[in-house]
Amino acid sequence: MKLGLSQLFDPRLIPLIDSTRAFYEKRGMGRGPSSWNELRSIRDAAKPPAPSSPPAVAEVVGRGDRTVPVRIHFPTSIAPRGVFLDIHGGGFYMGSAAGSDVRNRELADTLGIVVVSVDYRLAPENPWPAAPDDCETAALWLAEHAADRFGTGRLAIGGFSAGATLAMTALVRLRDRGVAAFDAAVLQFGTYDLSGRTPGGRLIADEYFIEAYAGQAPDRTHPDFSPIYADPANLPPVLIVVGEEDTLLRDNLAMAVQLSAADVEVDLCVYPAAPHGFTGHATAMASAALDDLRTWLDGQLGQ
Secondary structure (H helix, E strand, O other), X not given: OOOOHHHHOOHHHHHHHHHHHHHHHHHOOOOOOOOHHHHHHHHHHOOOOOOOOOXXXXXXXXXXXXXXXXXXXXXXXXXXXXXXXXXXXXXXXXXXXXXXXXXXXXXXXXXXXXXXXXXXXXXXXXXXXXXXXXXXXXXXXXXXXXXXXXXXXXXXXXXXXXXXXXXXXXXHHHHHHOOOOOOEEEEEOOOOOOOOOOHHHHOOOOOHHHHHHHOOOOOOOOOOOOHHHOOOOOOOOEEEEEEOOOOOHHHHHHHHHHHHHOOOOEEEEEEOOOOOOHHHOOOHXXXXXXXXXXXXXXXXXXX
């Protein structure tokens, strides 16, 4: 079998390449904070996130002796047909569930589902395993209470960047507990090797966000820290979304191969000329990717 990167592109995306390249030539690619002082300055300067209409319902949910804040968006016109557990991005050290309110409100109304977003604890104040613990708590709460609370047991999980990493970690943790409640996962350009050992991981090995997240982690190849080292057997179907120009492309290709080799159903969508975080930007390529994401998720929750 002959396989080149361009062969992974959907032909309908080719006409969008020039406008996408022009957008990023003007905008630039950007980068995350590279020190604690820079991170603190960016946090202090951040504007309040845009509110959604209707607003999210803020709650604290729990399982066992753990609790975590969540934000819940109900569809406005129909009874829920599924629940999506959203895990926000931000390099494990920035962002919030409220920052995704507008996007999650749109997803809830478009697909007629409940969207639950997790306000997990951020690094470096709360390094690993705080964030995975919080995401696992929310996932277990949904596994136990979604049917009674929302009237549906169809569950999906997903995340954006660091949120995709945490979504994969939560799925592996639940699988290891014998909990198979989730029916699908949507992973947007996650980072899966934080150890710097793989070719993809070495490309980001000196990034500050890894140091902030790691804390005193004794082994960065531990599957709970770097999901590329986890056995992904018996996970639900997965959609991987990543851009051609993303530094994490190799990491995402490696995760797709790992899933496929473990006989997990995986759909890999690579978007030409798109960098990291592209689905959060105002381009036709991002619109196409989000349409693909919604179509795929709709199909999984509707089965």
